[in-house]
Amino acid sequence: MSQEKVLRDVVSYVRRGDRLNNTQQKAWDSWRERFVIELPAAARKTSIAPDARVDFAKEFGRDAPLLVEVGTGNGVAIAALAKAHPDANVLGFEVFIPAVASTLSRLRREEISNVRMINADAEQGFETLFDEQPITELWTFFPDPWHKKKHRKRRIVNPRFAHSAATHLVLGGRWRLATDWEDYAQWIRDVLAEEPLLREEFSKEAPRWELRPITRFEQRAIDAGREVVDLSYVRVAAKGAEEIPGQAWNDVGIRSEIGGQGDCAPSGVNACNGTEKAADDQA
Numbered sequence: 001m002s003q004e005k006v007l008r009d010v011v012s013y014v015r016r017g018d019r020l021n022n023t024q025q026k027a028w029d030s031w032r033e034r035f036v037i038e039l040p041a042a043a044r045k046t047s048i049a050p051d052a053r054v055d056f057a058k059e060f061g062r063d064a065p066l067l068v069e070v071g072t073g074n075g076v077a078i079a080a081l082a083k084a085h086p087d088a089n090v091l092g093f094e095v096f097i098p099a100v101a102s103t104l105s106r107l108r109r110e111e112i113s114n115v116r117m118i119n120a121d122a123e124q125g126f127e128t129l130f131d132e133q134p135i136t137e138l139w140t141f142f143p144d145p146w147h148k149k150k151h152r153k154r155r156i157v158n159p160r161f162a163h164s165a166a167t168h169l170v171l172g173g174r175w176r177l178a179t180d181w182e183d184y185a186q187w188i189r190d191v192l193a194e195e196p197l198l199r200e201e202f203s204k205e206a207p208r209w210e211l212r213p214i215t216r217f218e219q220r221a222i223d224a225g226r227e228v229v230d231l232s233y234v235r236v237a238a239k240g241a242e243e244i245p246g247q248a249w250n251d252v253g254i255r256s257e258i259g260g261q262g263d264c265a266p267s268g269v270n271a272c273n274g275t276e277k278a279a280d281d282q283a
């Protein structure tokens, strides 16, 4: 079976209508050109052609570390996190057009200029778009749950995506996740434990990331009495490989916020070089 066929048949999202309300239509028409990176599609309209490429410096108008959110919904988190990281370029993937349109409204309303959106399947984006642009940090908050066992193959956190994500993260970069489904949290742990380029940052549950705002999905979970679990993984070097920590990581003033030494210590992983910290080094 060809790779395109696999990617086409099993997707991590629910196919929904593209109908925009008046406000969304207005935002889409007005701000699409400014904030949306248009890419050629393959077989599905949410797919990305295998030869699609993005010049991120050109799209953002500057060279800066790239932070990526997968499944941005209506943009509450990406907007807040982009504001908190003005020195970074922040890229969002979202397949649902009305949600992207609402995000454009929000970006405009909140005068945020360091976000670009891709209205397509992130799994396909990770196959082709980041070969020349490493990712400094990756976020996946409240992915569609697919909580039935038979639906596990539809989850975006799967071995193939995990490997692709890890490969494209800078050494020491983080993948932060949150979910309100216990089974999904355990699934994430199981899948990512098998990925040699990632190490769970905390031996217990990660503390809630204080910069992550409460979205509608999280609020719904809280109201229903479900516990929200944060997880954090650090990109480590491949065994035996000499890898250099991501240059962008060190070159900007955001390091202490998104990956400084203080954050590295609890897990024993040095997020700045991806290696195990020696005991005397931690004092």
Ligand SMILES: C[S@@+](CC[C@H](N)C(=O)[O-])C[C@H]1O[C@@H](n2cnc3c(N)ncnc32)[C@H](O)[C@@H]1O
Residues within 6 Å of the ligand: 012, 013, 014, 070, 071, 072, 073, 074, 076, 077, 093, 094, 095, 096, 099, 120, 121, 122, 123, 140, 141, 142, 143, 144, 145, 156, 215, 216, 217, 218
């Ligand atoms: C449950 S919502 C959560 C949205 C947001 N993260 C939040 O916390 O409000 C999950 C979102 O991920 C999007 N999504 C799922 N799989 C995706 C994929 N492969 N590529 C891009 N977006 C995806 C869905 O369309 C949906 O909007």
